[in-house]
Amino acid sequence: MTPPSPDTIYFYAQTDPYAEFSNFAPYGVCFEDIWWPTVEHYFQAMKFHDAAYRTRIRRCQKPKDAKALGMTRKVPLRADWEEVKDDIMYAAVLCKFRTHGAPRQLLLGTGDAPLVENAPMDAYWGCGPDGLGLNKLGRILMRVRGELAEDAAALKR
Numbered sequence: 318m319t320p321p322s323p324d325t326i327y328f329y330a331q332t333d334p335y336a337e338f339s340n341f342a343p344y345g346v347c348f349e350d351i352w353w354p355t356v357e358h359y360f361q362a363m364k365f366h367d368a369a370y371r372t373r374i375r376r377c378q379k380p381k382d383a384k385a386l387g388m389t390r391k392v393p394l395r396a397d398w399e400e401v402k403d404d405i406m407y408a409a410v411l412c413k414f415r416t417h418g419a420p421r422q423l424l425l426g427t428g429d430a431p432l433v434e435n436a437p438m439d440a441y442w443g444c445g446p447d448g449l450g451l452n453k454l455g456r457i458l459m460r461v462r463g464e465l466a467e468d469a470a471a472l473k474r
């Protein structure tokens with residue numbers, strides 16, 4: 318097991334440094350002419366094919382409320398969710414950072430530092446309780462950082 322690099326940047330709560338990297342941060346995204354208040358709202362809504370339920374999630378006041386609605390299994394989860402969820406998350410996170418300059422500059426300013434969602438209960442998107450989780454959100458952010466750096470380089474050419 319490789320130990321975490323000393324320059325690893327951890328993010329999670331909205332009261333912590335680098336809160337901008339969390340999907341709960343107040344940066345909206347637009348898909349198919351519909352505006353979603355946060356990445357979390359969009360991601361949670363995409364779990365369902367039910368259009369009315371998606372709208373209910375989009376109208377939640379807070380991302381934690383959107384997440385709570387997304388956790389229900391009273392409304393059927395789309396059958397292909399496990400296959401599509403990583404791509405949906407990637408598209409939403411890329412859209413967020415292409416849309417909003419402040420988090421984009423913060424992300425680009427992290428250079429090559431490893432990024433880790435310090436989510437104690439989530440070993441898929443975050444590092445989980447023992448720090449050994451998959452950290453899929455951190456990995457997506459690092460991939461997005463590379464895309465944004467390419468965008469910036471192309472603009473200078």
Ligand SMILES: Nc1nc(O)c(N)c(N[C@@H]2O[C@H](COP(=O)(O)O)[C@@H](O)[C@H]2O)n1
Nearest residue numbers: 329330339340341357387436439442454
């Ligand atoms: N800020 C915050 N609070 C939590 O309680 C969280 N679990 C997370 N992590 C985010 O939760 C989303 C994943 O939801 P599912 O478990 O797939 O329903 C994803 O956006 C994580 O980044 N963040």
